[in-house]
Amino acid sequence: MFNKKMTKSALESLMFIWGEPLEAKDAAEACGITKEEAMECFLELQQEYDQEGRGLLIRRINNSFQYATRAENADYIEKLCTPVKTRRLSQAALEVLAIVAYKQPVTKSEIDSIRGIKCDRVIEGLAAKDLVCEKGRSEGIGRPILYGTTETFLKQFGFTSLKELPEIEDLESVLHMDDQDVERMDMQISIEEMEHVIEEENDINRYDP
DSSP states (O other): OOOHHHHHHHHHHHHHHHOSOEEHHHHHHHHTSOHHHHHHHHHHHHHHHHHHTOSEEEEEETTEEEEEEOGGGHHHHHHHSOOOOOOBOOHHHHHHHHHHHHHOSEEHHHHHHHHTSOOHHHHHHHHHTTSEEEEEEOSSTTOOEEEEEOHHHHHHHTOSSGGGOOOGGGHHHHHSOOHHHHHHOBOOOOHHHHHHHHHHHHHHHHHOO
């Protein structure tokens, strides 16, 4: 019989041990319940943590869940922990990542045409950081590879799904990450620079027969 209290306790333990985003279906199998029951418990736990203002929160990424610390506690964490070396994304990498995020699935040639410069090495670097990945092949000539963003991208930006991607005028607030995320990746970029990338894209679309 489904015992919600025991299940929620078990899910907390599983998230703590797992570390990475834990898929609801995997948690359901471990607890001997349905995926729907696992989702119900995960969402209730997420709400409870938010309402009680605990130091940990439960972050949802598609149908996976993971523990994270609250941004407002970053100063305390920084005082306790030795700062880790940051990994910086170049301006070119940020531009390509933005294009992939908003145009996906997209080919390298489409990215090249928007930026006016080859992006092969940039794509390789983003793939190595698990921010972009292959999403199949285009039906066009030569069937080029299509690229899209990954769950790691969602996690780094704090999105639940791609539906939460902001309008371009709101992008600056998303790209200025909290201290925790900046420790892993410095993604700060001005809105003027990002708008320039999107303007180039719009110009190409406007004149493309």
